């Protein structure tokens with residue numbers, strides 16, 4: 001019995017993540033002037049996101065994880081649909097809906113914690129900023145306008 005307890009205790013602290021750090025360099029879409037860098041750090045229950053954006057032009061911009069890492073289209077359409085989460089079921093939180101970025105000035109510093117997400121599962125996908133305000137974090141996606149900046153989620157080992 002003691003042996004099983006020990007194994008249980010060990011395993012609750014050994015949830016292994018292949019990647020601990022990620023980085024995204026945002027490039028403009030649809031001829032916007034928006035750029036930015038996003039730093040991702042894997043923590044126990046999610047990802048710490050720290051970012052700096054340049055030239056946001058509205059008070060709020062929707063911010064999402066999209067399924068694909070294809071940046072070859074100027075309108076950002078290569079990034080495909082929104083990312084829902086690995087084990088998404090109807091009614092669950094939509095993990096790719098990161099809510100809205102609130103603009104500060106020419107430069108905007110932004111920080112968030114993305115619960116229940118791992119860098120492993122989003123590596124190679126993309127992060128996208130939209131022209132308009134979207135829905136609140138983890139709720140259903142609402143139409144948030146054109147894609148104005150996007151970047152592939154890269155990993156750092």
Ligand SMILES: [Cu+2]
Pocket residue numbers: 063064065066082128130
């Ligand atoms: Cu989106």
